[in-house]
Amino acid sequence: MPDGAEKKPSRIQLRNRSLILDAALDVFSAYGYRGATLDQISVASGLSKPNILYYFAGKEDIHVTLLNQLMETWLDPLVEMDASGDPLEELLAYVQRKLDMARELPRESRLFAGEIIQGAPRMLPHLEADLKPLFDEKCAVIQAWVDEGKLAPIDPRHLIFSIWSTTQHYADFAVQIGVLMRTDVAAPGADAYLRDLFTKLLMPATR
């Protein structure tokens, strides 16, 4: 049984763990933690239920592993925002990265959203430990840009909230958007719209 100080995961372990995690991502993002079942993950992964429990300690272990992996990728676009770059360009690039991510990783976005909506029972520590410091740091960067007159005066915190919400919306509410408009034209339209939105918001008045 793999535990404690493992040596080297075998080829089979690597393959099966990733099979399980991928299947679990499907199931958890679609039904939430409590709504997902090991049997669903079993079917989706092609592995028997006891076999899944050979690789993971339990349902919660799978979920936690997924959330841990997610946190890194999730923060990455914000990490990349460079304090020494051009403020408006940096922020617009951040918006674009978040938008791309919502498109490429919609399951991850929904998993994250579901977890937060349900009160983040398994994620609060991560938010406090990883997200909060990064958020504060980047807010300070943006505030400095504002103070230097390189951006219109806005509250950095709400700016970030609005970037998160507008971009993730295209992943989390994809079904609704699918009902309301042709999805094939939604993507480029969203790019242009959000660029326009945040440009107008952030462009300093003195120009």
Add this chain to the structure above:
Amino acid sequence: MPDGAEKKPSRIQLRNRSLILDAALDVFSAYGYRGATLDQISVASGLSKPNILYYFAGKEDIHVTLLNQLMETWLDPLVEMDASGDPLEELLAYVQRKLDMARELPRESRLFAGEIIQGAPRMLPHLEADLKPLFDEKCAVIQAWVDEGKLAPIDPRHLIFSIWSTTQHYADFAVQIGVLMRTDVAAPGADAYLRDLFTKLLMPATR
């Protein structure tokens, strides 16, 4: 058993049905449909499980009833947007109404979000039948305003998406916001920020 063409619901029926629906809103919005249990609703409502099933045909019946009720209140702010009013004022007022609603009815917002994230299995018909026509109508109104030069040229569909996402974010991601900033200052800050955001976006250039 109350079904088919009912006469007049008794005082007790009215009270208990609303007790159940209120409790169910708590539970469903917190755990999603599959994650919620009748026992939880039973405890939260103070009624025994069989008693709950005396008033509703089953778990799904409760959920559907909740979603049906929600759809009306949910569309209301958009319905109120008046084609004959001042464009910018109307849209800013719409933003404010959605923001107020997210604050006053966070459970409903989370219930709705959870349902959509999970693919809207029980809501798709509603979206098609109720939301879509209203959405198209209001998009046409906004497009007309744009064509008349009363608003900056924007895509009405993405405008509405961004209004929905930014406002509902404060309800759906309340836990995350609670981690990142003092919640007591979040509300007025959000009001001002979003007014600024959408004013700058929508103000026509020729002024």
Add this chain to the structure above:
DNA sequence: GCGCTTTTTGACCAATTGGTAAAGCCACGA
């Protein structure tokens, strides 16, 4: 091919799930 470890499975379990049946309770009008 041989022995040893890793992987996989089938059978099984206790707890929880949504739901049912029938009996009991209770108000209220005749």
Add this chain to the structure above:
DNA sequence: TCGTGGCTTTACCAATTGGTCAAAAAGCGC
């Protein structure tokens, strides 16, 4: 006060849940 009908509970179920265990079946170095 006595039914009568609406309301509530107790006892119970079959199905599903996450999880266990020992035995079987691969892998794999030699």
